[in-house]
Structures are given as structure tokens and as C-alpha cells.
Amino acid sequence: MQNGRRSFLGGVLAAGLIPKPTWADAGAPAYLAAAATPDGSYVLCGIGDDFNIVFELPLPARGHAAAAHPIRPEAVAFARRPGTFALVIDCVSGQIKAQLHSPEGRHFYGHGAFSQDGNWLLTTENDYEAGRGRIGVWDAAQNYKRVGEFDSGGIGPHEIKRLPASDTFVVANGGIDTHPDSGRTKLNIPTMRPNLAYFKEGEIVETATIPQDMHKNSIRHIAVSAAGSVAFGMQWQGDGHPTALVGQHQLGGDVVFAQTPENALRDMEGYIGSIAYAADGKTIAVTSPRGGKVHTYDAQKMTLRDVSDLRDVCGIAPRPQGFALTAGSGDMGYLLGKRQQLNADPQHQWDNHLVAL
Template identity: 50%
Template sequence: MTSRRGFIAGLLATGLAPAPSWADLGGPAFLAAAKDPGGHYLLAGLSETGALRFTCPLPGRGHAAAAHPFRPEAVAFARRPGRFADVIDCRDGTHLARLEPPQGHHFYGHGLFSRDGSRLFTTENDYENTRGVIGIWEVTQGYRRIGSFGSGGIGPHDMLLRHSQGGDQLAIANGGIETHPDSGRAKLNLPQMRPNLSLLSLEGQVLDVMELNQELHLNSIRHLALSSTGILGFAMQWQGDPGAELPLLGLYQPGAAPQLLAQGDPRLRNMRGYGGSVAFAADDQSIAVSSPRGGLVQVLDTHSGEIIREHMLQDVCGLATANTGLIASTGLGQILALTKGKAKPLQHHDLAWDNHLIRLT
């Protein structure tokens, strides 16, 4: 009788062994960076209800991550202005590669895979030339860098893959803020800021650029969400008076004017000028934006643009679409479901969750 070990070896030899997949880890629904009580940084996989599926060590503070569409493999990005992007086999934490941006560049904390998993795209700062860049990495060649193109603006941060009739597009939040590692996190061009939301082809062709009115040029477009119908939600961070009553959330359908939500609502002050993460609810009827500075999540109606509820949650930032509505994470270790007007605790981990919950698709 053939042994189990011999049977598996035979499958491997014939190429018939099943390829590793996210199902091998229990089908995690989200990725998130965190810090443990000992001050060590890690990347975690979470279930739909916030249970831990895996953890993998990181060399420093992480910001966001990109999940390979098929393999249990993720790229964890350093917090700006970090230079590391680690490729991790999430089954056992094996370090597969470390991506190094070119000289004069640093990563901006976000990236994504092409739909077939063959390429990785990264948001970068070409700080010597004051321009935003999208790096291209060939996954099938060990994450070899094969090129780059302009992001359509300065300070590209978040980026999403958006499907259109003409093919996949990169939706890029160009925050408009010039920075340089020699100046730390200082903002060097506030009077001249011009944030935008750019749509590019996967080859770098600029397809569409959305800019806000000049009086809102200090509203840095930072994070993005995508509805099931292709509408983009964008969260902003105001670089002026943090007590200003200004919208920090908008909707954009390419070809139409942007819709800024909750204009004139005095509760906008509660956000303290800072939109941390953004996500559509599962039914697209509402969209949420978090503010760790304000300690709350605002949920807004996507049709009327009005604030329909606020959830007061200390140090909240991570937001993502969940099967039943929305899910949030906090720096105090909480994972919560935001549904039916309530913030329902799901899990509590002895971890300080960082800025984002990344949905695996």
C-alpha cells in the first residue's frame, strides 16, 4: 500500500498536487497590520467575524497589504516613508522576497495585484523629482521590477483596481502633498497642493482625472472604496484648520461631477479634519469613513449624502465591507460589526490594529 508521504510525493512529481490557496488558512476575509504588547509588528489574517487565521512577523510598522488573488501570499507595506515591502507566505510566515524601491523613491503604504496575479503595482514617491509613481513588479519572475509610470499627480497613496468596459483600471488617490525623507513627514507644498483622483490603464495611460474646486485644494484625497457598480468613494484629510466644517467624504462616477457628502452638517467637525479609512456597506446603500483623531465612524447615505449615524469608537481607523454590512478595527484591539445602527463587538485581540482592514476578494 502506498504511504501518504509517497502519495503526496507522487502528486508533486506529476504536477497534480493542489496548488496552495487561501482556503489552506481557513479562508481569511481580511488582512491587517498590528503591533503586539511586546512592541513587535506583524501582519494578521482575520475571518469574516474577526477571528485570527494567521499572524506573520514584520520588520517594522506596517500600513496596508496586498493579497495575491489565488495563493496564500501577501505583500506587507511599510508605513510612509518606509522602504520595505515584504512578500510573505502566509501559511508559515516564510519571507519570500523584499521589494526595494529604486534610489530616490519610497513606498506610500499601498499596492495591489492584477486580477490574474501576475503583476504587482505599488504607489511610490519619486521624491528627487517631486512626482508620484506607480511601480510594476513581475510576480512570476520572483517579484522583479519591470517598470513604472507616473501616477497622475503628487503623493499617490491608496489605489484600487476598477473594472470598466475597456478593461481594468487603476484608481489612484493622489494626495497632492510633497514630502521628502530628509524632512521626515513634513508637508512641503501646502500652498500649491493639487490633490486628485486619477484613473489609469494598467499600462499607465491617463484615462480620467478628477480634481476638487480650488477652495478645497487643501483636502488631500487619501483613501478609496469601490461600490459594486463602479462608483468610487474617496476619503480626504484636510490640511487647514482641523475644526473646519468641511466634507471629508465624496463619491465619484467617472464622467460625472464628484458628489461631496454631508456638506453643511456641523457634525463634520467631529472628524477633526481626518478621514482615515473608507468602505461601502455590503448593499451599497451607505458608505462609512473613520477618524482615529475624532474617535468615531460616520455612516452616510449614498443617495442623499446625509450622515445617518455616528459610532463613537476610541482610536478607530480600519474599515472594510463585510457580508452583513461593515467591519471596523481599533488600536485598542477591537473588531466590531457596524450593522443595524449599532457597533457590535465581535472579537478583542491583545493587538494594536494599524490603519487599515484589507478585504480579500
């Protein structure tokens, strides 16, 4: 009997029939988010669609965003800028599979993205001695060995996304030069030149820039729709008030800016913390933790639809209907039109981003 069982198991293994772990094995989270806890420690959480915490994994320092592997229940948790580490975590076992360190003279910007097949991880990095942005390339099949890098097409690359059903990526080059010796001081505001850079196989295929009179609007965060449109949120570095904080672009097209009434724009305090498309791509939502506001826009007309209030709101991601929200206050829940349903969570102060799985 034992010999028969061993033979059977051997045949199953040889045939590759043992089921591979999925996100269901990690508690079926709908989102990933980093948080601080009351005792001063930091964690990466898996959050269900019902806003219950399905797993909580320790981080060595404050996190920013995470990149979810497209095939297996694995996440890369990035340190907040100018952090130099990222952890690859098996979200089923909670084990750290690999620890990434930025090369000497570099730091991460808190974001990364996987190739379509999950074999490659791309990370946004600051080459602070050269004052240029770089994209690091890591081989997931070789325990995330660093195998290459290339120019990001600008300064200060922040969020990076992959366009759907392709291995074309887009990165938000915020345009701001920083150096660890100067902390988070911005060194080149008068000459900054933000852009969106699209690249494939390490080669830039298109760059989208904003008008010169808006050049102090740092492009930081981006969202990609199922149709391949890219929405971007900006952070104003100039005097007075910006003329826009939200824009949209598609490969081969022109940059279009959202139309926002002056008072509503002023309430955002020049700062977009995160951005998302609705599941159907018809609505763009942005958050401002400084202003405590959520704006939603008609993605086709680029006009403001609704304004909602939520103190210290930042994380936002699509739900089947509406959007999911997280805030530094610990609140989390959903937004549907102007209606909010929020739960207070005193055990978590949510960091900037909510990553949909």
C-alpha cells in the same frame, strides 16, 4: 507497488491535478490587518469573519496596509510611509517569498494593488527629489522583480485600487509633497492639488479634481464598489473646518461630495483614516481615529445616515451585513446600522487598515 504509486503521482503532477493552496489553507481569513504587539514588535494578522486571529506573521517594522493576491494565499505587507520595504508573504507557510525595496530616491506610501490575473503588482511611490508621484510595476511571476514605473498623475499618491473585472486602476493623489530630509513635514500646502487619476497599461485615461476652494483637502483613501464607483476620504490641511471630507466619483461623471451636518463634520477633526463600501454598494462608511467616529452615508443620496463612537477607530471593511472595524485601542468587531459588537484584544494595537479578502 512503489513503481505504480510513482507512476500515478507522476501522472497527477503532469496533469496539474494537485490542488493549489487557497486562503482556506491559511485558516480562511476574511481580513488582513497590521498591528503592534505589547512587546513592541509588529505583525500581519489574518482575521476570521468571527474576529478570531487565524494567523500572525512577523514584520520588521510598523506596517500600514496589505495587498492580497487575487488567486493564491499570498499578501504583500507594506511599511508605513515613508517606508522603503514591502514583504511578500506566503500566508500558508508564513515564509517570506520576496522582499521589495523602493528604488533609491523613492519611498512607498503603504499601499499596492494587483492586476486582475495576479501577475503584476502596482505600488504607490514618492519620487521625492522630483516632487512627483510614481507607480512601480513588479512582476509577480519573476519573484516580484521590478520591471517598470510610470507617473501617478500627481503628487503624493497614496491608496491605489483596481476597478472590478478590469485592469483599470485608480489612485488617490493626495497632493502633498514631502521629503525624507524633512521627516513628515508637508512642503507645499499653499499649492497642493489633489486628484483621482485613472489609468490603464500605464496611461492615464481620466483625472478627477476637486474645486479650487477645496484644494487643501488631501485625497488619501479610496474604496471601489462592485459597480465601479469610487468613494474617497480626505484629510484637511487648511485653517478652520472643511466643507466636506467624503466624496464619490465614477469614470465619465462628476465628483459628488457628501452632505454632512456641520457639527458631525467638525467631530471628524478634519481627518478620514479609512473608507469602505458596504457589500451591496448602497452605503459608504468612513472612520476618523482623531475624532473617534464612524460615519455611514447613503451612497446614492450622499447624505449622512448614522454616527457611531469608537476610540481610535480606523480600519474598516465590508461584511455580508454591515462593516468590520478595528481600532488602535485593540477593539475589533462589527457595525450594523448604529449597533456595534466589539471584542477587546489587548495583544494587538491595530494599524490603519483592514483589508477584506
